[in-house]
Amino acid sequence: MSVEAQPLDPKPLDPGVIETLKGITTATLTTVLLKKGLRNVWLRGAKPLKAGQPRIVGRAFTLRFVPAREDLATPESWASPKSTRGAIEAMPAGCIAVVDAMGVKDAGIFGDILCARMQKRGVAALVTDGVVRDVAGVLGTGLPVWCDGYAAPPSVAGLTFVDWQEPIACGGVAVFPNDIIVVDDDGAVLIPQALLDAVLPLAVEQERQEAWIMGEIDAGVPLPGLYPPNEATKARYEASKKK
Incomplete structure (x- = not known):
């Protein structure tokens, strides 16, 4: 599927909803969701890369990796239409990129150049159960990141990128495109879009x-x-x- 055919965010989040959720901690949200019967909404491994990042709210734009396979996970794959580069160009402003990296910690899914492009496109934040690379450069882009650390090797050293805007498992949580993500010092919490109201x-x-x-x-x-x-x-x- 071409980049142009990939689905963008069809439901921009209401600015009033964003402002309201910015005043609610992820800890409170987990308690409220627990009362609604949802126990598994906190994305494991997604920790703030930098202390003092603001609380951020946005709809999930999902990306998925699978284990590296030598014929697919190559530097040449970065030029494919179905690549992390293609996914970034499909991200709408205000979304939160949520990346299923299977908890792999020895291959950085994004570095400074990709994060700089995301910041330029108006992406609100990056959330992953994996790690980033070029950490000093990533911090320099100003893109808020929640991840499980950093590593020098590129993504293809341990992962194969598959697709975007499909259901994923990030940090052991089922994340669907357009679910609501709230991130703060305690990590990342998902609100199923059907339960927002x-x-x-x-x-x-x-x-x-x-x-x-x-x-x-x-x-x-x-x-x-x-x-x-x-x-x-x-x-x-x-x-x-x-x-």
């Missing part, structure tokens, strides 16, 4: 309640009955919302 108000309320509980902690209130709140605490919290 249900999760959003619950997450906002969870953050508000926990902020109130922190105020109670500061005031010297003991934990039993406060966290988790018992009925009396819930009543006090609801009364505080009316003030």
Whole structure:
């Protein structure tokens, strides 16, 4: 399939949704999703490459690698239409590139040149369970990256690129194109796109309640009955919302 025929992001994320989720921690999201029955939403191995990166929200643009096969994983493959280069040219502005690298840590999926192009195209962040290369250069591009470290060898030393915008397994989590990804200091969390409308108000309320509980902690209130709140605490919290 040509680059032109590959699907772009058909559903830009509402700016209001982005701003709301920027105020909600990934820790809170995992709690809310757990209450919805989803336990496996935190992408293992996807850690911030640089301390202090902002919380970022975007729809997933997926890329998939499989184990290296000598006739396919070659430097010549980088010029193929179906390559990481082709995938980057299909990425819409504002997306988060989510790359299934199978947790391979001795082959860098992207280096400084590819990350620079992603940054130029307006990609919000790169998230992978693998590693990057040219780490100093990658940091210099300004592209926020969540990964499992860095390594000098190129991707073809250990991986074969397959395709983009298809379901993947990144960090042990099933990621579909256009799922919502939120990344912060605690890592990367997925919100299934079909559950976004249900999760959003619950997450906002969870953050508000926990902020109130922190105020109670500061005031010297003991934990039993406060966290988790018992009925009396819930009543006090609801009364505080009316003030």
